[in-house]
Amino acid sequence: MGSRASTLLRDEELEEIKKETGCEFGQITRLYSRFTSLDKGENGTLREDQVNFRGFMRTLAHFRPIEDNEKSKDVNGPEPLNSRSNKLHFAFRLYDLDKDDKISRDELLQVLRMMVGVNISDEQLGSIADRTIQEADQDGDSAISFTEFVKVLEKVDVEQKMSIRFLH
């Protein structure tokens, strides 16, 4: 599949993905093989959410360890996808389901529900959500904005927690 993958992925696209994500050529083609093997319907996307390969790579790029950036330090370029700030943005978007730049109580409850299944009652889950918002909320709007989110996580080693080690 090595040769087949690289002919299906156009050279310009390959260059763009390389620049955008910071991944190497070999890594990208292997991930493309992987993507196409998962893409059963062969329409270039994964699942109902319709993630195409660019989107898939962009998501994956958030999880690159920060050390990898040392060699390709481009001070004038755009912020790499795997910077601490972008990693936090990514995580924030996981909670902010309606994309209004705030994590509301409802959204937090939904995400919590996904993580615990049926094992915790609505009441208990509600109090967990309330406590979390209480601790994070600083402007009193009973929701968590991105700034508040960042503040809560300032002591967390985001770089380490949100990193997947890629082999070369």
Added chain:
Amino acid sequence: IIQRDESPMEKGLSGLRGRDFELSDVFYFSKKGLEAIVEDEVTQRFSSEELVVTLAFIGIGLLVMGTTLVGQLPESSLKNWLSELVHLTCCRICVRALSGTIHYHNKQYKPQKGGICVANHTSPIDVLILTMDGCYAMVGQVHGGLLGIIQRAMVKACPHVWFERSEMKDRHLVTQRLREHIADKKKLPILIFPEEMFGLLAINMDERSRHLIFNWNAFSFLFSQYNPQFGDAFWNSSKYNMVSYLLRMMTSWAIVCDVWYMPPMTREKGEDAVQDGGLKRAKVKDTFKEEQQKNYSKMIVGNESLNSEAN
């Protein structure tokens, strides 16, 4: 492509047991999810695509050549033995080309000569998978193309019951041929799929034939089930022709299949076993997710109840 982080949930959530939910928990789950999507062990398989296709061609080629050669021999037990050998060997090569891992259960109930075996039909490669464990006589229509070549070759070496399309309409011919095959105790067990069974039931046949064919003591059953996580064996014939379907099968991760031979039983018991098999498949996926959810819940609720007590 990646080095997976194998640390358990508690460690990944920077936890001692009984810590509260934190907003940072989502990092762990999203990382795990993405790792699972990218997982490396399988990707390496794809570099041997060319080898796999070659293997398949060798398997089919050998089958055609082998059966033609064996077909030249006069009827004898040697011929039957050789024919089975050719079938089994080529089958094994082909299944290897599909990266097949097949487990056969309850081999003591394998169908014997002179009987009929009913199997469920999931994909065109069902036959391949079942034949790997023993030779059967097939029933069905002669196809054109690649499949037809294989069919015609197979019949030279040992008797199968292939029908031309025109012959299928002639019920008497169908029943007569089946009768003859079953009556000969030396012939291989017939492999039949439920669709064909229903077709047979619909045919108006005489008492003697009906008695012979539907002698339930001569029936055995087996149930095959594919593990869909590894390779989807379903063939959408409107979208793919046989050859491209086979190519897809060969480049999928693996074909993992379980075959259960069922003990002789009454009809109701047979239905139960099939239902149970289907239920098992659905259950496994959910229970895995539920287990993860339970573990995580234990972690965060344990501490919560402590908290409320303290307050």
